[in-house]
Amino acid sequence: MTQNNRHTSSFRDPSGYISIRDGVVERVINPIYFSKYKSLSTSGFYKKLFDTGLLIPHKEVSANDSQIIIEPENISFFSYPYEWSFSQYKHAALHTLKLQKYCLQHGYTLKDATAFNITFFKGAPVFVDTLSFDAYIEGEPWRAYKQFLMHFLAPLVLAKYYGNDMLKQLQLHIDGIPLQKVAKLLPFSARFSPVLYTNIYLTAKYDTKYSSDEGNADRTVTIPKAGQLKILDALYDYIKGLTLNEKTEWKDYYTITNYDAAAFDYKKQLVKKWTAQVDAKKVVDLGGNDGTFARELAPAVTELLVTDIDPNAVDYNYQQVLKNKEINILPLVSDLLNPAPGIGFNNTERLPLQERIANNQYDVAMALALIHHISLTGNVPFSMSAQMFARLTPYLIIEFPDREDSWVTFLLKSKREFMGHFDYYNLANFENDYLKVFNMVQKQKIPNTERTLYLLKRK
């Protein structure tokens, strides 16, 4: 295999790289990591990590003197830290700490702890970097400690004080938030937490102090294993106890809908019927709120991605996933008017959300109670939103609330003197623009509402 198939995100660790061959994800291991890989395999530690759900399982495909190739279990959709809700972010951080403690207890250690090494799979976080393990040498400090703080503790603590937006910091700081910046940003009272004082303030101070002196690179530092375990335990307790109190639009959204329970149920049944009609196995629900509609489909499909702009709705959705042990629902925070872009080296190290959705070949996209927000809040013309949806999936279930719908009326009124510029917003224009890109398969007015549901097929 040549390196031409190398995945664009995989270049940082010289131990190996991810490669795509005929659509199958493989991990190529370089000779530099052979002895470690063999130790991890023969000691049975990899197996333990698979059995405990800490690491994505893999099987060995081939081995020769120049490379070993393994095939990890396929993760069809890869989410990034800046798309996670608060609980998801917390869970990912806790997963990393669990893994490091487990490693230490078995004579290993994590050599890096970036948040990009975690993704959500089958309803839980999983560590994906099979080559991140090293033998633990008694007394050595955790070299990925600072990375953990910059990738996990920093965004979570900032979110505790300043709200959900802070969880998107890794989109800007792909290598984690500088601790000196975090120390400056946190309120004075944060110093009184022994966990924050040592892990943020002191670490920031020591980091600055030692980074200026080149002679320190060879400095030997020892810390007993018991000490490192204490750090992990205290970080775990602290992060697990973190809460975020920020009110958003989403709160009892469905209790204040402008239509009755019968119409709500009618809509649910229709969505179920149509997804079955096109034999959908993979569905993406855009603007899916807390997953209420996606859950109706869950028993019949294999994969559901539910995105929403409201982080509290997504957080509630994730808690439902955990409570009900739902393995086929992935909630994600995303603003359709500003989805996660491609970032990192060459803008391809972390792919845009729209591209990842398109690549995962969902059968159907749902856009319920969404178009009026895109069109009236975002001012996006019908022709442009139609093209956007058509790029994502072959089928689209879309709900159109007409001008008489109370939400639409409210949005139009808020335009004040520019209301006249939105006269185009009506059913006829919607159909006209959307049917240039899609064919109509089904159309159904929802009784006792001003809303119409469509099943469209991409031309």
Place this chain on the structure above:
Amino acid sequence: MKFPFLYFDPGTGALVVQVLAAAGAGIALFYKKIANGFKSVFGKKEEQDLMGDINVDDKADDSKQ
């Protein structure tokens, strides 16, 4: 300390500070223990634990040995 496979800078300061962080962690864990004692005395109800504790159950593995 030499790290032969190092591909990012762990920061010497961040290694040195771990000794202090361990001491801070000791204090935090000590207070938590006391707080938990109070909670159990006054019977404060815990919310459903969705994320578990840090210790990973190795039983599945032990049973095979």
